Amino acid sequence: MLTKYIKELVDLVGVSSREEEVIRYIFPKFKEYSEDVHVDKLGNIILKIPSKKENVKKLMIFAHMDEIGFIVRKIEPDGFLRIERIGGVSTQILPGFVIDLLGKKGVVKGIIGTPAHHFIKPEDKFSVPQVEKLYIDIGAKSDEEVFQMGIDVGTFGVFESRYLEMPNRIVCGKALDDRAALAVILQFLEESKNISCEWDIYIVAAVMEEFNIRGILPAVHKIKPDAMLGIDITPSCDTPDMYYNDVVLGKGPALCYMNFHGGGTLAGVLPDKQMLEYAEKIFENAAIPYQREISPGIITENAFTLFENEGIPVCNFSIPTRYTHTPVECVSLDDLEMLIQAMKEFIKGLKEDIHFGKDGDYE
Numbered sequence: 001m002l003t004k005y006i007k008e009l010v011d012l013v014g015v016s017s018r019e020e021e022v023i024r025y026i027f028p029k030f031k032e033y034s035e036d037v038h039v040d041k042l043g044n045i046i047l048k049i050p051s052k053k054e055n056v057k058k059l060m061i062f063a064h065m066d067e068i069g070f071i072v073r074k075i076e077p078d079g080f081l082r083i084e085r086i087g088g089v090s091t092q093i094l095p096g097f098v099i100d101l102l103g104k105k106g107v108v109k110g111i112i113g114t115p116a117h118h119f120i121k122p123e124d125k126f127s128v129p130q131v132e133k134l135y136i137d138i139g140a141k142s143d144e145e146v147f148q149m150g151i152d153v154g155t156f157g158v159f160e161s162r163y164l165e166m167p168n169r170i171v172c173g174k175a176l177d178d179r180a181a182l183a184v185i186l187q188f189l190e191e192s193k194n195i196s197c198e199w200d201i202y203i204v205a206a207v208m209e210e211f212n213i214r215g216i217l218p219a220v221h222k223i224k225p226d227a228m229l230g231i232d233i234t235p236s237c238d239t240p241d242m243y244y245n246d247v248v249l250g251k252g253p254a255l256c257y258m259n260f261h262g263g264g265t266l267a268g269v270l271p272d273k274q275m276l277e278y279a280e281k282i283f284e285n286a287a288i289p290y291q292r293e294i295s296p297g298i299i300t301e302n303a304f305t306l307f308e309n310e311g312i313p314v315c316n317f318s319i320p321t322r323y324t325h326t327p328v329e330c331v332s333l334d335d336l337e338m339l340i341q342a343m344k345e346f347i348k349g350l351k352e353d354i355h356f357g358k359d360g361d362y363e
């Protein structure tokens with residue numbers, strides 16, 4: 001079922017703020033596991049698995065539904081489209097890819113154009129095209145034809161889906177960031193029908209992470225969790241061009257010790273010490289392999305959620321991923337399965353008296 005969930009999820013279209021297709025997929029599945037499921041005004045889906053006791057602590061586990069994409073910013077008189085990026089789309093790889101434009105009359109295929117290789121000047125051969133200069137070809141001959149096809153300024157687009165299963169239990173596709181995590185959550189729920197925990201467990205499928213990282217905040221305000229466990233991808237460094245850290249595919253999920261986005265945002269995650277140590281113990285006691293992750297350049301919701309309420313202890317589990325923010329993201333099914341195991345153990349171990357965070361008596 002895990003691969004079925006992954007395949008179905010990456011085929012869905014859900015650029016930031018337009019997550020409805022994903023919501024329609026996840027919502028009925030969440031309903032199978034709890035009466036208490038609802039969608040907030042931004043589109044966050046909140047599932048509650050109550051503890052048998054009342055007034056217990058609350059753990060919120062989350063992953064985001066949205067994906068990176070594009071928005072049409074200008075239509076040229078000769079029928080070509082100009083685009084802007086939604087989220088951190090890798091511009092290095094764009095020319096030649098196919099995108100699905102979400103037109104008013106349905107999906108329109110567009111090709112991201114590139115000069116004929118034969119005619120590229122030697123000095124331009126190795127440069128990366130700027131987004132401003134890129135154009136989309138939908139086969140239209142005029143702006144009028146573009147409008148007739150249901151495309152206008154403001155039309156969203158995503159990478160065309162191209163799900164692949166590869167040797168060594170590697171799967172490849174667009175939007176595995178963060179739908180791989182949603183597949184993990186669905187499989188976890190399927191395998192944990194009679195789960196019992198001394199804490200209330202909330203599972204949130206969140207919106208708009210790729211655009212502003214904060215789409216999840218209304219859910220945090222509503223739930224007021226005592227701790228938050230984020231599940232998202234992290235770049236693996238196991239291809240010939242990656243060397244920053246030792247995270248690789250297939251050696252287990254990564255436990256995040258630091259992520260940070262310096263580009264104007266100045267935000268990141270330094271996880272709560274007790275929660276981190278609890279997580280380490282969970283992996284070690286259950287003999288589930290895990291990897292240690294430090295990833296500058298990465299930012300996740302927990303960079304902001306930790307400031308909510310009176311401060312929330314946070315921790316991140318990450319899925320090692322090759323070729324992040326491209327249509328060919330790759331993850332290992334072994335890592336996903338180990339992550340499901342780790343989530344089960346994490347929840348099982350949450351006893352009433354466990355406390356995360358620095359608050360308390362220091363006398």
Ligand SMILES: [Zn+2]
Pocket residue numbers: 064177178209232233
């Ligand atoms: Zn993500």
